[in-house]
Amino acid sequence: METNTAIKVLAALAQETRLTIFRTLVQTGEYGLSAGQLAKELNIPNATLSFHLKELTHAELVIARQESRFIYYSANFTTMNALLGYLTENCCAGTPCSSTVEICCNEKNS
Template identity: 50%
Template sequence: MDKTTALAALAALGQDTRLEVFRLLVKCGEAGLPAGEIATRLNIVQNTMSAHLKVLAHAGLIRPERDGRTIRYLADMTGLRDLLAYLMEDCCNGSPELCRPVINAITCDC
């Protein structure tokens, strides 16, 4: 990941609704959710939700998948991984124990 891509991802997550959308999609896992259901769950107007989904997709944090006539959105865990890797690229400076608490915090128990 380069600096421009990282900035786009951080800017996308730096807005309240988009952060809520991303966290919701992370919770949904591979099942994802259709745009309409995301809007309903978060009480957001449909056309506004479309704009937020577009920003998140452009930033590489979510991805759309066609399911018949419906488009489901899923968190793009590769995009998240790449962002975290970019942010922590030089974190240890030869001392891996500095990164261990962060790695432990983001590792799920599933």
């Protein structure tokens, strides 16, 4: 992931409603939720939800697909994983991190 792309993605998530929407979609999984379900679950007015979904889609964090007359939104796990990789690519002073539950950059590595 390029730095400018990471900035765009982080900027999209740097807002409480968008972060809540994205986290909800991550928890929902690949199938996602319809816009109506999302609005109802999060108690967000449709116009507000539409604005935030547009921002998340522009940052490639959300994928929209149409089924019949409904639009379903799901988290773009490819972008999310690329961002996580970008943020952690130099962690632990270049030493590969353990896949265990330990903190990656603990005091022993500093």
